[in-house]
Amino acid sequence: MHVNKDRVVEVLGQLVSIPSVNPGFPGGTGEEAVADYVSRFFMRLGLERIEQELERGRRNVIGILPGPAGSGTLLLEAHMDTVQTEGMTIDPFGAAIRNGRLYGRGACDTKASLAAMLAAVETLVLRGIVPPVAVHLAAVVDEEIRYKGVSAIADEIKGGRLRYDAAIVGEPTQLDLIVAHKGCVRFHIDAEGEACHSSTPHLGANAIEGMMGAIAYLQREAELHYAPAAHPLVGPPTHCVSMIQGGVAPNTVPGSCRITIDRRTVPGEEPMEVWGQLKERVESLEPSVSGVRYVVREPFLIDYAMEVALDEPIVDCLRHSRDARAPGRRTIGATYGSDASKLVRVGVPAVVFGPGNLEQAHTKDEWVDLDEVATASDILLQTIMTFKKTPGPLNVS
Known part of the structure; x- marks a missing residue:
């Protein structure tokens, strides 16, 4: 038929x-x-x-x-x-x-x-x-x-x-x-610094430059932990820094910077557990710029x-x-x-x-x-x- x-x-x-x-x-x-x-x-x-x-x-x-x-x-x-x-x-x-x-x-x-x-x-x-x-x-x-x-x-x-x-x-x-x-969990990471005039950058804390430390950490996370977690049908977990926002003017040291993370999960991983582990690790990092701190926001999208x-x-x-x-x-x-x-x-x-x-x-x-x-x-x-x-x-x- x-x-x-x-x-x-x-x-x-x-x-x-x-x-x-x-x-x-x-x-x-x-x-x-x-x-x-x-x-x-x-x-x-x-x-x-x-x-x-x-x-x-x-x-x-x-x-x-x-x-x-x-x-x-x-x-x-x-x-x-x-x-x-x-x-x-x-x-x-x-x-x-x-x-x-x-x-x-x-x-x-x-x-x-x-x-x-x-x-x-x-x-x-x-x-x-x-x-x-x-x-x-x-x-x-x-x-x-x-x-x-x-x-x-x-x-x-x-x-x-x-x-x-x-x-x-x-x-x-x-x-x-x-x-x-695969599934995914998407969330933002904020670097919070201190804005000031760009002619006196030492008076502020550059959040964009500070964000580099969080990005570098995520790269190390991928290199160390993703390959051993590979699934036979879908491969390893991955993440992508898919968006970045920061700064308000060419002559202002940026007081904030935000990146968007798309973390792809494999069968056996729970999205909220993955997010929670990353949150704990990222927020405990020593920032690459003094005066900057990292805040990992709640996921805005979860899929399994x-x-x-x-x-x-x-x-x-x-x-x-x-x-x-x-x-x-x-x-x-x-x-x-x-x-x-x-x-x-x-x-x-x-x-x-x-x-x-x-x-x-x-x-x-x-x-x-x-x-x-x-x-x-x-x-x-x-x-x-x-x-x-x-x-x-x-x-x-």
């Missing part, structure tokens, strides 16, 4: 033509128009749906494809939001097709995954096929910034109002299976690393379905994060999978290969038809 490729392409084109830039980015429209499209899609198929309004104009839409009583439930999840369109060299919402590719913002990340999921479910409904397991297809908001969409679903799972035996999270993986990925066992039923089932249609693809880890970690955190085994190359995500001419999108839809269809309920209760931590 196959999904009609022309139909997959049609759905993808319709999704890409609808702006859904995350409102946290410049020109952000929000996801409401795509949520309307998905809701109408399920209504036309006669499927019940759950709509979770998280804030005005932003809601998750979950379509429900029933299975036999007691069959368990498989979650398909993909986000509706995209990044900004500034700097693009193509019409971001034109959904132009050239040389087997569809172009537009979100084509790769991750409306291709959403289209593949929608077309797979539609195929089953239109053919009158009841799958051996119930399927919930969730189109969610806010993956690109704060994960509000999947977090709302995770809260429902934790509260016992939703239950899933497994999940497939759509992201551009080139049909590889991602069974582990995740890992699922290779013998999880969803991993085995999806891998077999994939290998039958796209042999030679891999089962690997990733250095980025996804919605999957929030589901794993509440006891749902989740695999990241979808069409598209991550290198095309967020680019000035974002595109996705249409053959790959159609293949992904076929793989999802086969997975739905062969997945079996996980025996016993799930362990929710």
Whole structure:
């Protein structure tokens, strides 16, 4: 059984033509128009749906494809939001097709995954096929910034109002299976000094120069501790000094300086523990400039690393379905994060999978290969038809 490729392409084109830039980015429209499209899609198929309004104009839409009583439930999840369109060299919402590719913002990340999921479910409904397991297809908001969409679903799972035996999270993986990925903790470090006139620098404490000591310490931390903590699938932890702010005028010794740290965690590391250890060490450093002190601020974003066992039923089932249609693809880890970690955190085994190359995500001419999108839809269809309920209760931590 196959999904009609022309139909997959049609759905993808319709999704890409609808702006859904995350409102946290410049020109952000929000996801409401795509949520309307998905809701109408399920209504036309006669499927019940759950709509979770998280804030005005932003809601998750979950379509429900029933299975036999007691069959368990498989979650398909993909986000509706995209990044900004500034700097693009193509019409971001034109959904132009050239040389087997569809172009537009979100084509790769991750409306291709959403289209593949929608077309797979539609195929089953239109053919009158009841799958051996119930399927919930969730189109969610806010993956690109704060994960509000999947977090709302995770809260429902934790509260016992939703239950899933497994999940497939759509992201551009080139049909590889991602069974582990990194998390992150982002926070600021402030160097607090004393401002004065730049003609008498000895009367002040230069916070920018003082910050050099904290940066040097972080470099030593990486050299000493990251490699031994490497994970076999995702590699070692990393950090990046991603922003720096300081100074008020060319003729003033800066009294403050701030750096932003993006610390990537590996499975087994807890973000708050990582942050707490760094806070203790950095704030106890002897600053490189007398009169400067370091203050490590509370994290402004936390996400979790995740890992699922290779013998999880969803991993085995999806891998077999994939290998039958796209042999030679891999089962690997990733250095980025996804919605999957929030589901794993509440006891749902989740695999990241979808069409598209991550290198095309967020680019000035974002595109996705249409053959790959159609293949992904076929793989999802086969997975739905062969997945079996996980025996016993799930362990929710």
